[in-house]
Amino acid sequence: MTIVAEPEGGSRPQAEPRHRIGLIVWLNIGIFFLWQGSVQRLLPYPELQSWGTIFMATMLQALPFLVLGVGISAAIAAFVPGAFIARTVPKQARYAVPMAGLAGALLPGCECSAAPVAHRLVARGVPPAAALTFLLTAPAINPIVLVSTAVAFPGHPEMVAARFLASFATAVVVGLIWARKAAPHWMREPEPEHDHGNRADAFVTTVTTDFVQAGGFLVIGAALVATMQTLVPQSFLNRLGGSGLAAVLTMAVLAVVLSVCSEADAFIAAGLTQFSLTSRLVFMVVGPMVDIKLVALQVAVFGRQFARRFAPLTFAVAVVAGSVVGWLLL
Amino acid sequence: MSPFDASCAVLATGLLALWMGLTDAMLKYLKPSMRPWLVLAGALLVAVGIRGIVRARQRERVAAGAEAHDHDDDAHAHSPDEHAHRQGFGWLLVLPVLVVLVLGQQSLGAFAAAHSSTRNLPPYSFDIAAYAASQGESEPGLQLVDVYLGAQQRGNRDYLAHHVVKLLGFVTTNPALGPRGFVLTRFLVSCCAADATPVKITMIDAEHVPKANHWVEVTAQYDPTYVVPAPDVPKPVMRVHSIKAVGEPSEPYEGLR
Numbered sequence: 001m002t003i004v005a006e007p008e009g010g011s012r013p014q015a016e017p018r019h020r021i022g023l024i025v026w027l028n029i030g031i032f033f034l035w036q037g038s039v040q041r042l043l044p045y046p047e048l049q050s051w052g053t054i055f056m057a058t059m060l061q062a063l064p065f066l067v068l069g070v071g072i073s074a075a076i077a078a079f080v081p082g083a084f085i086a087r088t089v090p091k092q093a094r095y096a097v098p099m100a101g102l103a104g105a106l107l108p109g110c111e112c113s114a115a116p117v118a119h120r121l122v123a124r125g126v127p128p129a130a131a132l133t134f135l136l137t138a139p140a141i142n143p144i145v146l147v148s149t150a151v152a153f154p155g156h157p158e159m160v161a162a163r164f165l166a167s168f169a170t171a172v173v174v175g176l177i178w179a180r181k182a183a184p185h186w187m188r189e190p191e192p193e194h195d196h197g198n199r200a201d202a203f204v205t206t207v208t209t210d211f212v213q214a215g216g217f218l219v220i221g222a223a224l225v226a227t228m229q230t231l232v233p234q235s236f237l238n239r240l241g242g243s244g245l246a247a248v249l250t251m252a253v254l255a256v257v258l259s260v261c262s263e264a265d266a267f268i269a270a271g272l273t274q275f276s277l278t279s280r281l282v283f284m285v286v287g288p289m290v291d292i293k294l295v296a297l298q299v300a301v302f303g304r305q306f307a308r309r310f311a312p313l314t315f316a317v318a319v320v321a322g323s324v325v326g327w328l329l330l
Numbered sequence: 331m332s333p334f335d336a337s338c339a340v341l342a343t344g345l346l347a348l349w350m351g352l353t354d355a356m357l358k359y360l361k362p363s364m365r366p367w368l369v370l371a372g373a374l375l376v377a378v379g380i381r382g383i384v385r386a387r388q389r390e391r392v393a394a395g396a397e398a399h400d401h402d403d404d405a406h407a408h409s410p411d412e413h414a415h416r417q418g419f420g421w422l423l424v425l426p427v428l429v430v431l432v433l434g435q436q437s438l439g440a441f442a443a444a445h446s447s448t449r450n451l452p453p454y455s456f457d458i459a460a461y462a463a464s465q466g467e468s469e470p471g472l473q474l475v476d477v478y479l480g481a482q483q484r485g486n487r488d489y490l491a492h493h494v495v496k497l498l499g500f501v502t503t504n505p506a507l508g509p510r511g512f513v514l515t516r517f518l519v520s521c522c523a524a525d526a527t528p529v530k531i532t533m534i535d536a537e538h539v540p541k542a543n544h545w546v547e548v549t550a551q552y553d554p555t556y557v558v559p560a561p562d563v564p565k566p567v568m569r570v571h572s573i574k575a576v577g578e579p580s581e582p583y584e585g586l587r
Contacts, residue, residue, distance in 0.1 A: 215343060
């Protein structure tokens with residue numbers, strides 16, 4: 001689009017023409033929207049249709065949870081007094097990390113809400129390791145996920161216990177390793193809170209900034225998920241198989257690539273009967289903690305420096321914890 | 331991205347979510363129980379977007395009047411380049427709107443079904459006979475997945491082999507089935523269309539074969555003795571009693587019971 005707004009009057013600020021281009025872009029989209037679907041007949045590519053449906057499904061599935069996370073984060077920023085949260089959390093990682101793990105397990109959250117909330121907690125003085133443990137347990141072991149696991153594995157009640165234990169262990173171990181090894185600058189500093197003006201404005205500004213940033217990366221994540229799924233159909237899973245370490249690693253990689261949400265992964269794992277129970281447990285432990293759209297969100301919220309270290313660490317710990325718990329319980 | 335553009339992006343995404351949630355468009359992507367969450371998220375984004383736009387205009391006017399710098403932009407001075415860079419990703423939020431604009435709202439169809447077979451499904455414990463009795467109809471309406479999984483179980487298989495049932499799905503073709511056979515297909519979703527897997531049932535003895543990707547209501551009876559003519563013909567196989575062309579249902583996907 002090459003529209004250059006003519007300068008009007010001398011007293012206008014310089015940002016004005018840029019704003020007008022933005023307005024024109026958004027208005028055009030609104031107008032085209034009324035004709036939606038009429039373009040699609042010109043594009044007889046069924047692959048593109050499937051891609052579009054999976055892309056939109058991933059976006060729409062994640063959107064309410066991302067908005068919830070961004071909303072909670074902004075509400076803390078705007079309405080909770082400065083030192084309140086830091087006072088309630090122990091300063092020492094060895095106490096704070098398990099406590100944060102339990103808090104995450106009790107709160108029903110989804111993987112997409114946890115990142116903005118965890119980042120806000122860091123901004124409010126919670127030890128980063130504890131906030132990250134919360135980030136990992138909130139989606140992995142909440143009541144909804146455990147119930148859906150029980151439903152998907154009717155003959156294996158021990159699967160629920162194994163999933164809880166392995167996920168909790170992963171989150172705590174990652175938190176403790178992070179507390180010991182991590183350099184503070186790996187994690188991007190939180191945005192300064194907008195404490196001027198009234199609280200509603202602070203809330204609106206924080207939601208807008210956080211949502212636009214995380215949403216942009218979610219688009220990248222959803223596009224990658226849709227591309228993978230269009231290129232590699234799920235029936236491909238039926239042809240895979242194996243035992244021992246090979247099965248565990250295959251399932252761990254699949255969890256990252258497929259990026260199904262933590263409510264649904266138990267149903268996929270339950271069907272993959274050609275894999276060992278332990279490798280299916282690893283699939284369910286890795287999935288809610290490391291997958292394509294989550295890493296995209298972590299880059300958006302915590303920065304690339306952070307995600308480059310945190311995602312592989314979590315992946316490795318989750319594979320080990322899942323294997324050990326599976327070997328003991330299943 | 332300026333605060334004004336960011337607020338526009340929030341508003342546009344909110345309107346998309348709200349419109350999807352208030353119409354049946356969302357059912358082409360998500361399971362029905364997600365509806366209230368989508369509507370709530372959309373409404374919040376719309377409210378935040380509108381308020382943000384109003385505020386951005388006001389601040390601009392104040393800034394124009396006083397010829398002062400925009401206070402908000404300068405407040406993030408610790409790493410302005412990196413900040414602006416990351417905010418630039420916000421323009422990607424145009425993509426979902428564009429995808430719906432260009433491709434329309436489409437549920438997964440014959441192409442997606444043709445390119446994948448059914449993923450292995452979790453154990454199934456649904457009593458079709460009891461369900462059919464509770465329906466009180468001579469030809470009870472079932473999901474395709476009921477027939478697909480029921481045909482693999484002793485009790486349900488007996489029921490299906492002796493009763494005509496009503497099924498709703500879209501048509502995919504298979505050349506091995508000849509002029510009177512086709513495959514009735516529907517996607518099974520547990521969370522959203524990204525975890526969908528097709529469920530396929532072979533239909534034989536049809537008076538005519540409808541066009542691929544068209545939705546039909548079929549009454550048919552399971553034939554456990556029929557031997558499929560080629561390995562890529564899906565099982566189970568049913569003999570068609572009647573076919574009726576219908577429109578795509580508002581809920582295009584099935585869920586596990």
